[in-house]
Amino acid sequence: MRREKARYCLTQMWRIRLFEQKLQSLYQEGKIHGTIHSCVGQEAVAVGVTNALHARDLMTSTHRNHGHSIAKGMSTYGMLAEILGKKTGLNQGKGGSMHLFDMEIGALGSNGIVGGGFPIATGAALASVMQKTGEVVVCFAGDGAVNQGSFHEAANIASIWHLPVIFVVENNRYAMSSDIKKMVNIDKLSKRAESYGMKGVTIDGNDLELVEATLKEAADDARKDLGPMLVEAMTYRQAGHSKSDEEVYRSKEEYERWKRENDPIIRFKQKMIDEGHLSIEEVKSIQEEQVLELKTVFAYVKRDKAPSLDVLCANVYAGRVGELID
16 A cells, blocks of 8 residues: 555544544533434444545445545535534535535435435436446445345345445444344345345455455446445444443443454554554654644634524425414
């Protein structure tokens, strides 16, 4: 890996982690309404997957969406403003954390419905074929989503029509508070691909280079009309399901072991140092640069105003706002 690429990858992972940590502190301060779903510990999946895509390729995401969005190129300013309910947000402050959308970068939207992205991504892949645009679609999903009917229907139609869609299942071991071992009777979720006649593979999702190489192969095959693929990326979230999660379903020892031995940022930066792609000083400066960048972004976002009543009601109700209030 070239120095420039190594620097880019580490920068992206730090940008995601620091963004998530900032949201956690803002939530604790009561500045975020609703809830948030952190992807701390899963950064290598987001960055590795999006590295393998072309700029025009499309993506659907989940409720745990911030990492995917940042890695695809979404503005952290627009995201933070959206989550804080500002009019400068990507959706003018009306969508919040779970509904980030930006067609300019091919982000078809996040989805608060578990498994909701499968049919959307499959439909987008069908449109790509019919319109001959050459776009590949990546559909991010959690391990719990593969038990939804939407997954099976989408996998079947994508397979029989050879659609250019890649289903990326981030298996972080727990679907909300349920251990994956209690939810399925197979050792690898990727085995479900076989029943639909598509290729399936399980990989170490905390190995950024492996994730990127796997997705590049899948995307190349999709562009050659070789059909969809199911990629199960094994990872681990270093936070609860959401901010209301007390995490009573896993031990502190398990959590500390994963954090110590499999943190994707620690693994990647140490490998880049060992292979001579980055120096210790460069690694430190990358983190410091991202801390400053996020601090600057937040300083501007917190000055922004909330959307007006007219903006809040636009595209929601039929008729004028005044008539509705009266």
